Amino acid sequence: MTSPQRRWIFLVAAAGMLAFYLWGLIGLPGFGHYPGPYGDIINAVAVGQTHATGVVSAVNFEYRGFDTLGEEFILFTAATGVATVLRHLREERDTAAEDESSDRQVPVTSDAVRMVTLAFIGPTLVVGWYLATHAQTSPSGGFQGGVVLATAFVLVYLAGQFIVFKRLSPVDLTDAVDAIGAGSFAVIGLAALGTGAAYLANFLPLGSSPGAVNSAGTIALISFCVGIEVAAAFVLIAGELLEQTLIIREGDR
Amino acid sequence: MDSLLPLAVVVPLLGAAGISTANPLFGHRRWLLDAVAILVAAAVTGMLVTIMLGTVGGQRVYWFAGFPPVHGVALGIDFAVDALNAGLAALTALLVTAAMVFSWRYFERVATYYHALMLVFLAGMVGFCLTGDIFDLFVWFEVMGVAAYALTAYRIEERGPIQGALNFAITNSVGAYLSLSGIALIYGRTGALNMAQIGQAIAGRPPDGLVVVAFLLILMGLLTKASIVPFHFWLADAHAVAPTPVCVLFSGVMVELGLYGIARVYWSMFGAALGHHASITAVLLALGTLTAVAGALFCFRQRHLKRLLAFSTINHAGLFLIGIALLTPLGLTGAAVYVLGHGLVKAALFLCVGIVLHRLGSINETSLHGRGRQLPLTGAVFLLAALGLADLPPFALYLGAGWIGHSADSLGMHWITTVIIGTSVLVGAAVLRVAGGVFYGIGDPPTEDPQMAEEASEETSETDEAKGRTPLSMIVPPAVLVGLAIAVGLLPHLGSLMQSAAVRFQDQAAYNATVLMGAQVAHPAAIMPTEDATSTLTDVITGLGTVAASLVLALISLHWRRLPVLRRGYEPGTGLVEPIRRFQSGVVNDYVTWMVIGLACIGGALAYTIR
């Protein structure tokens, strides 16, 4: 198909697809009329059953924790896959592609950017840590916290310190931390199995009152492991992709 | 026994995490890495066989995190295991084990990545098979997807793998997101994600637009994974470039998992609600037939061995879909046995091609002509597997083909047997032509298609070890798999056991009761064999006839140039396919356009017949 042919064929087919999809969508109960029962029951029982006041976290890390385990390994696999696809080959230097912007000067990181980003690194780490450890009480959790933690590392790069960034996050180490984070989630599930409960059951004490940071048993623990895993995975992915730009530039010289 | 169910998924996941963590420890001890991965895969195979044997009496349900349903409402995620899905998962684990043994000496410099990706791939496929929750199905679908994309691109030294992986990842992602839209639609109606609960909620009133649209959207990802025309384009691109042990899994089980997903979604969720069995059958039969015919034609004209086997897989995917589309226990039984036999035989064929690539450094049928004579053992295994693929009794495949045919006959659709035999002859002839030409040097090398030669020359050896001889670890797995394919075909009571499993699989009321109420529904033995499911003399004769016709066609195409009477200036197969060949353009934009066309057409057909 040539581009114009493809466009016209698509427009005809898409009209049919759109009509078909809308035929299904109008069958939904109107917007704002969620019919239940799944979410309503969870809302009613979750706080009592898990002592987590963040019900989304209770769903993510307990009721549907097995989904989250799979999702965790999707991210782990993607990080491993990125490392696989971008691994160094012996002949890398010879086959490196052209740097299309070689005529352009790489701008020097200004002191203003450097100071601001460096100043943000500390607070970013604190916020990330807070988010990763407060899934049980607030709209946060391992994913949100992990991404913010990874941002702190990327800030180091933004401050013009790629060498420091790579030294802080060598591939072997981030890969291992990534695997440990994902693996400990699976191991927490196994520990539940060891106590005779179902896989991923909440076997730890739930704490005295809902809303306390040390409540909700395994939810808090799993969220923390997820935070570590997500942070390591994103640092690994960002590092691998950033490093490519350097390889390409070096090969060009 | 019950805790084996989560372990079958968790053990390979932990294996992958463990290998990645201990990466620096392996260092030069490569054998340790291989040994760990093989042991994990073998252990999972053992677990799944145990689980499968435990389901002979009836379905088993496992609730994660300890939340069994309350008053018919599921709060957690379940594994709903019966003989068919446990068996498919066991086949998956077996093929992963074989692939890992094969790759022991295959790659020279594999990092830990390869092993970790393979184990996650295994976990994803097993989770996909066993789950009883529709969103969990999507999650494991994505787990196996992401692992598969990365594995396709594994050989980054070349250009092909990147292109194949991109086409694979983009088409399958679009399919997956359409599936997720369908899941969200049905959730908006029922407020449930458990398949049994959804099925119960939508049954009992005539299907409206939402149910039909959700059904087709959920099917989109599965049809893409199952490489059903016109959603099949990614498959040949990905198969041609993925490392051979990975191809074994793509062809042997991943495509079949898509078909399993279709069967699962239909019989656990939509069957009772949709009704209109005739129109569902008609739509799926049309897709299956189109796929079988297109796959067979493309297969016959290929000279690139991996692509030839990939198109043969498309042909078989179409035949499996025909078996499912009949919506009868016997049709499903046939499809299941066919999948089992095909998985074992196709895996063996790919592994033999891997040995050829390892030893002879080429994948082009023309340039390999006669050179396979120095690999007598590989040639013998390849020939046996090729005969099996052409439905030679007692390989399990002839039973599957026969049972699908019987079931179609009993519905008055006699043309289906013609489709099965006709396409099987074409595919069988193509594979036997390779066996005769490459390994025994019969006849003349087929003429070179300039474009195909260019494609095949890009393919270099995946290994760079000494190639003086074939290591035992490479020839034993295909030989064992071929042996298993024969053994399965000879199993006593295979037909009745499989058919009772199929009857249970299709009994939606019993599935609902078991999952939501924890009840075990006994099916009286008297109603079990609803249709004849034993190997009849007719099946054996049909199978032998198919093999004979394939052999004749293979010999004709090998001696084409010495048959002046028949020759009309063209090569066999080329004239038939040339007009539709440009559809397989290698441009992912085209592939996605075809997906939208397919969705609109199937949607129109369903809307017209069901509304």
Added chain:
Amino acid sequence: MHVFPFVVVAWILTVGLYGIITSRHLIHQIVCLIVVQSSTYVLLLGVGYKTGAVAPYFYDIPPNTPAVDPVVQALALTDVVVEAAVTALLLAFAVQAHKRFGTLDPEELRQFQG
């Protein structure tokens, strides 16, 4: 207006697909794939919405307050992570494709036909 958010869902899906099939640049194509997936976020969150209900967090409100569906929010979170993972992998492919082929135009990346 009870249907309007769902019409938006269908529209996002269609423009995303249009972007994928007309794209002449891999990075653009990958972003369009994200657009296709975004339609699922809107749909998921849309079907779980209840008029006048609060967010499902009961830290400082009584647990029996009517709240929107927490399940679709958890599903959307899973969906986002899937998107991040797939996108990361696809971008790595794009980097590698640019190295091997020297172009990011899908029409020029073809190696196999038929």
